[in-house]
Every structure is written in C-alpha cells, then in structure tokens.
Amino acid sequence: MGKKTALYSSHLSANAKMVDFAGWEMPLHYGSQVQEHHHVRQDAGVFDVSHMTIVDAKGQEVAALLRYLLANNVDRLTSGKALYTCMLNPQGGIIDDLIVYKIRDDFFRLIVNSATHDKDLAWLNEHAKKYSITLVERTDCAMLAVQGPQVRNKLSAVFDLNDLKVILDLKPFHAVSLNSLFVARTGYTGEDGFEIILPSDEAAALWEKLIAAKIYPCGLGARDTLRLEAGLNLYGADMDETVTPLESNLAWTVAWEPKERDFIGRDALEKQRQSGVMRCLKGLVLLEPGVLRNHQKVIVEDMGEGEITSGSFSPTLNKGIALARVPHTIGAQCMVEIRGKQHRAEVIKPPFVTKNKTAGSVHISADPHSKRHNGVDVKS
Amino acid sequence: MNSVPKFLQYSKTHEWVRRDEDVLTIGITDHAQTMLGDLVYVELPEIEANLESGQECAVVESVKAAADIYAPVSGEVVEINEALFETPQLINEDPYGKGWLFKVRPYDNDTPHLLNSEQYLKQVASEAH
Numbered sequence: 001m002g003k004k005t006a007l008y009s010s011h012l013s014a015n016a017k018m019v020d021f022a023g024w025e026m027p028l029h030y031g032s033q034v035q036e037h038h039h040v041r042q043d044a045g046v047f048d049v050s051h052m053t054i055v056d057a058k059g060q061e062v063a064a065l066l067r068y069l070l071a072n073n074v075d076r077l078t079s080g081k082a083l084y085t086c087m088l089n090p091q092g093g094i095i096d097d098l099i100v101y102k103i104r105d106d107f108f109r110l111i112v113n114s115a116t117h118d119k120d121l122a123w124l125n126e127h128a129k130k131y132s133i134t135l136v137e138r139t140d141c142a143m144l145a146v147q148g149p150q151v152r153n154k155l156s157a158v159f160d161l162n163d164l165k166v167i168l169d170l171k172p173f174h175a176v177s178l179n180s181l182f183v184a185r186t187g188y189t190g191e192d193g194f195e196i197i198l199p200s201d202e203a204a205a206l207w208e209k210l211i212a213a214k215i216y217p218c219g220l221g222a223r224d225t226l227r228l229e230a231g232l233n234l235y236g237a238d239m240d241e242t243v244t245p246l247e248s249n250l251a252w253t254v255a256w257e258p259k260e261r262d263f264i265g266r267d268a269l270e271k272q273r274q275s276g277v278m279r280c281l282k283g284l285v286l287l288e289p290g291v292l293r294n295h296q297k298v299i300v301e302d303m304g305e306g307e308i309t310s311g312s313f314s315p316t317l318n319k320g321i322a323l324a325r326v327p328h329t330i331g332a333q334c335m336v337e338i339r340g341k342q343h344r345a346e347v348i349k350p351p352f353v354t355k356n357k358t359a360g361s362v363h364i365s366a367d368p369h370s371k372r373h374n375g376v377d378v379k380s
Numbered sequence: 381m382n383s384v385p386k387f388l389q390y391s392k393t394h395e396w397v398r399r400d401e402d403v404l405t406i407g408i409t410d411h412a413q414t415m416l417g418d419l420v421y422v423e424l425p426e427i428e429a430n431l432e433s434g435q436e437c438a439v440v441e442s443v444k445a446a447a448d449i450y451a452p453v454s455g456e457v458v459e460i461n462e463a464l465f466e467t468p469q470l471i472n473e474d475p476y477g478k479g480w481l482f483k484v485r486p487y488d489n490d491t492p493h494l495l496n497s498e499q500y501l502k503q504v505a506s507e508a509h
Contacts, residue, residue, distance in 0.1 A: 028417075028444075029417065032417075032418055033417055033418050033443050033444070034418040034420070034443060034469075035418075221417070221443065221444060225443060289421060289465070290421055290441070291420060291421050291441045291443075291446065293446065312443060313420045313421070313441070313443050315420075315443070320421075339439070
C-alpha cells in the first residue's frame with residue numbers, strides 16, 4: 001500500500017480512480033480527465049498535491065546555502081516572493097526543479113518533487129552540513145492547488161472578507177501566511193490560481209469548502225495535460241540529471257549575474273554556453289489526427305533525430321501535442337514516428353496554450369487557423 | 381460495476397461481438413473503456429481488409445494510453461464506424477451501441493473461442509488481482 005495524503009478518504013468518497021504516483025496513492029481522475037481539464041481552463045478546479053515535498057530551511061546562512069545550491073538566485077527575492085529554479089549537479093545536470101519561497105531573511109520554503117524526494121533530501125542535507133541552518137521536511141502539512149479563471153470569484157464563498165482581500169491582492173509568484181494557511185499565487189496549469197499549504201488535519205475541511213464553492217476536484221491526469229499545454233516541464237520526463245537547463249528550455253531560470261556567484265553546475269553551464277547547445281526542448285503539434293506519446297522518435301530532415309519527452313493529447317486544441325528533445329537546428333516542421341509510420345508535426349516554442357492575463361481568456365498559440373479549434377470554447 | 385450484456389460474446393482481450401445474421405459487429409467492452417478513460421483517437425481497419433483472428437487490426441487511444449484492438453474472428457471487414465473519427469468519445473458514452481468499431485463477415489460461423497457474459501465477467505475478475 002502506498003502513502004496516503006490527508007485527503008485520501010475525500011478522494012474515495014468523490015469516486016476517484018486512485019493510482020500509484022511515486023509511492024503515493026493519488027487520484028488520477030474523478031470520472032473524466034478531459035472534463036476536469038476543461039474545468040480548469042474555463043472555470044475552476046482543485047488538486048490535492050500533498051505528495052509534493054515541502055522543506056523549510058531556517059538559519060542565518062540559509063540564503064548563502066541556496067545561492068550555492070540553486071541555479072537561479074535567491075538574492076532576487078524579497079520576503080513574500082517566490083522563484084522557480086533548477087538544482088544542478090556539478091556537470092550541470094538537473095537534480096530537480098523546484099519553487100523556493102522567501103518567507104524571511106532567515107527562512108525559506110522549498111517545494112520539490114515527490115519522485116525525487118530521497119535524493120533531494122540527501123543532497124540538501126549533505127550540503128547543509130557546512131552551513132549554520134536547519135532543514136525540516138513538513139510531513140505535517142497538506143497542499144492544495146486551486147486553479148482556473150473563475151477561482152478568484154469562487155473563493156469569496158470560502159474565505160471571510162479580510163482573508164479574501166489578502167489572498168486576492170497577492171501578485172503572481174507572491175505568497176502570504178494567513179493564520180494556519182500559507183497561500184501562494186503559483187501553480188502548474190498555466191491558469192491563474194493559488195497553492196495553499198496547511199496543517200494536514202485542516203485539509204479535508206478546506207477541501208469540502210472548495211467543492212461546495214463549485215470548484216471541481218481534478219486529478220493528476222488533468223494536471224499533466226494542463227501543464228503540458230502550458231509548456232511546463234515535468235521532472236523525470238522532460239529533464240533529468242543527463243540534461244542541463246540550457247537543453248531544457250530553462251535558460252531563463254539560470255541567473256548568470258552576478259558573475260562572482262558560484263553555484264553548483266555553473267562551470268559546466270558556462271562551458272556549454274560557450275561551445276554551443278546542440279539539443280533543445282521544443283513543442284510539437286501533430287498536424288494529423290492522433291496522439292503523441294513519450295519516447296516516440298522525432299525525425300528532422302538532414303538534421304538527425306530526437307525524442308518526445310512528454311506526449312499527450314491536448315483537450316484545448318483537440319490535437320496531439322508534445323515536448324521533444326531535438327537537434328537545435330530544427331526548423332518549422334518535423335516528422336514523428338507513430339507505430340512505424342511517419343506523421344508530420346509543427347515545431348513551436350512552448351507554451352501551446354496561454355492565457356491572456358488582461359482579458360482572463362485563453363489564447364491559442366498554435367495554428368490558430370485550424371478548423372478544429374472552432375469547437376473549443378475557451379472563453380472564461 | 382460495468383455492464384456486460386448477456387446477448388453479446390466476448391474475447392479475452394476485451395472486445396465484444398454481436399451477431400446479426402451473417403455479419404458480426406465488434407466493439408470494446410464497458411470495462412475496457414472505463415480502464416482507458418476518455419478516448420480521443422481511433423484507427424480502424426480498411427473496408428474489405430481480411431482479418432485473421434487474434435491479429436491487431438485497430439487502435440483506440442485515450443489521453444492516458446493507446447490500446448490495440450485484436451480481431452476476435454477471422455473475416456472480411458464490411459463496415460467501419462466513421463462517426464468515431466470525429467467523436468471517439470462515443471465509445472465512452474455508449475460502448476455497446478454508438479461506440480461500435482467495425483463489422484466483419486466471418487469466414488467461419490463457429491466461434492467456440494469466444495466467451496459468454498459469465499465467462500467474461502470471470503475473466504475481468506481474475507485480472508483485478
């Protein structure tokens with residue numbers, strides 16, 4: 001039997017199909033993965049993401065440690081702000097990707113992947129020895145992600161006016177502590193929304209309130225297609241220790257300045273930047289009906305081959321989409337081999353679907369002229 | 381519990397077969413569509429294709445996975461459900477009706493290797509372990 005989150009029985013009573021995910025028993029869907037996907041794109045959904053690993057790092061030297069361990073620079077953060085970063089090995093390979101919140105000068109919170117839990121903690125603890133800090137894994141907490149264009153409206157039925165104002169005033173990638181809750185305006189769907197960390201014994205009550213506010217329960221299946229449409233990498237599929245951020249469409253997360261800052265992997269990345277990055281991570285949109293899948297072969301005429309790292313079906317675009325690691329010289333199109341036959345795909349820079357922040361509506365970035373888009377109602 | 385109609389025959393690989401005089405209609409069972417989840421794409425055999433029993437002859441894909449469909453009998457394909465190309469979710473909504481896949485004129489009217497509903501239910505139960 002796998003590990004259970006504080007919401008395990010809530011999932012069962014909501015008729016979830018449970019699956020193993022990195023040793024956790026998690027909801028895959030509650031009936032229809034595609035319907036849940038549409039709820040988040042058009043309305044509002046809630047995910048149990050309590051399997052994620054929460055690590056609190058406290059102490060006078062915590063910023064010094066994180067400056068050295070992370071490829072992005074925590075000096076960019078003021079209290080209450082978050083950033084996305086990779087944690088690298090000396091070869092520049094990605095040990096994990098994570099979000100780090102600065103709570104105070106001497107208190108940072110890291111959210112790392114559950115599939116990499118053991119090696120991440122071993123790596124953090126090993127390096128923390130040389131610094132005056134303490135690391136505490138918050139196994140006493142649950143985490144909910146509330147995502148979608150209608151979340152802000154619907155939260156008025158969940159929080160009292162004072163708390164609501166604080167939450168709605170949060171800017172993207174900002175977080176605030178609110179009584180027992182830690183609320184951040186972050187997510188993994190490409191939609192506006194919040195991630196809420198709270199004591200495990202309060203999780204079921206908040207979950208009930210969110211469901212009562214017509215925020216739909218959504219499983220890991222929808223979470224995966226949403227993050228893929230949003231062009232967000234999945235650790236273990238789109239990146240691992242054998243590739244660098246520069247080969248993973250994550251060069252923007254590497255803080256090269258100031259030059260004096262030494263961080264693990266920096267030398268390797270500098271060398272790669274100098275000599276040129278031969279492989280890159282691109283988005284593929286299948287130009288024929290079908291579904292793209294992990295590990296399918298990508299053929300780039302005269303340029304060699306690549307491989308799909310995350311493939312699926314986009315419920316918003318009604319097309320097969322994928323992230324693929326391909327030769328950096330790839331042009332506007334390529335072929336993908338599906339069951340021995342080659343199929344044409346368009347090459348794009350992710351994301352596949354972006355939200356228009358001002359209008360709160362979804363803009364479709366890939367092939368806006370296709371008639372297959374007509375049936376998709378992406379207004380919000 | 382997924383439905384397993386008594387008037388159909390089944391294969392061990394979760395196809396159902398309905399006999400209408402000399403033509404067999406073939407689809408996937410309610411259990412199979414539930415396991416796959418939301419279907420988004422199908423590939424069907426060509427009309428007049430000659431199928432051999434047990435041969436991979438179609439593919440159904442959900443968001444989650446692709447599944448091969450095996451011909452439950454040997455025969456010639458006489459009709460395919462073209463509505464599925466536009467609306468593959470018919471298989472989820474009505475697996476024994478509008479979600480049928482293709483029709484075959486069998487070479488041999490004897491189908492002793494197919495299961496009845498009771499045998500198929502046992503098969504599903506045995507796979508649950």
